[in-house]
Amino acid sequence: MPASPPPYALIFDMDGVLIDNTAYQAKAFQLLFREHGLTTNARQLLKRLNGMPATTVLKTVFRHPVPPKQLEEYAAQREFLYRVLYWDKRRETPGLSGFLAAARAAGFRIALGTGSAPETISYILDHLNLRRFFDVVVGKDDVKNGKPHADTFRVAAHKLGVPPERCVVFEDALLGEQAAYRAGMRVVAVSSGLRPEQFQAPLRVVKDFTEITPAQVRELLAQHPETPKPSKEMAKRHYMKL
Missing domain, CATH: 1.10.150 (DNA polymerase; domain 1)
Known part of the structure; x- marks a missing residue:
């Protein structure tokens, strides 16, 4: 019998995604x-x-x-x-807990990929009782280079045991979106701080987690199998001079 494919994974940024801060x-x-x-x-x-x-x-x-x-x-x-x-x-983004519970029930692996330090992660995850949903937590201390480098998301995928092409990143930031594409992953954008048209090429843009389901994420992955390349123009505009 052919081996079954690895699971899909969802990797979440924290600020602006899990919380609207x-x-x-x-x-x-x-x-x-x-x-x-x-x-x-x-x-x-x-x-x-x-x-x-x-x-x-x-x-x-x-x-x-x-x-x-x-x-x-x-x-x-x-x-x-x-x-x-x-x-x-401190409040979770509307619909978040329900979405995470449904994603776990549907067989998704789930990780947090943030540039925050451990105490800042705890300030949110533990206060809001969200840590229980995450198989892996990757923060500032776990990587050499933060976003827009790909390290955060690559380390999360490695710890989850899921290949990048089967990972979807939830991001609210342009540099986070670029980091995901550098890691070979696709993106669902959360428009907590930006207008939908300001993102490069997400699978979908949502305001919060009442607007999407795990089943819809699977459909989006099937409909858009290719990972976008990082935008050189966006890189130049946003972080090339740093």
């Missing part, structure tokens, strides 16, 4: 910028660079070189501000 992330950055006399618009900055480590985002806004240790301190300040602002606002 982009506005609070932006406000935390804006407060930090104000503290240091910077006039950068945090909302506009995150539209381009959301998904990158905070230290990388911060490096782009200073006109002078900042030592890595200082960037880490600034990132820790931003993280503290974000947690204070978001503390009482």
Whole structure:
């Protein structure tokens, strides 16, 4: 008998996907910028660079070189501000738990692939009791290079034991979408911070998880078997100069 194909896998970004927190992330950055006399618009900055480590985002806004240790301190300040602002606002994206439960019942393997540190992951997953849905959790400490590099999603797929072509990434950020394509995966976009037309080539764009089912994900995979190539133009526009 021929061997059965490996399962499909779903890999989820965290910020802007499991939770709709982009506005609070932006406000935390804006407060930090104000503290240091910077006039950068945090909302506009995150539209381009959301998904990158905070230290990388911060490096782009200073006109002078900042030592890595200082960037880490600034990132820790931003993280503290974000947690204070978001503390009482932590809610899962509508329909998420139901979708994850249905996906597990349908035989999907499930991973989290985020650029966040372990304590930040716990701040969301454990507070919202979401960790139970994930077979694998991959964060900042598990990879050498964060998004837009492919490492986060490749490591998640490897730990799941599922080949990239059978993985679907749920992403809200342009750089996360590019990372998925670099990893040889397809994408369902979550439009928590961007307009649908701003993404490159997702299988589908949803506002939240009430708009899609695991069965529809399977149908989309069958209908679109090819993985898009990362856009060189988008790369140049969003992160080539970093």
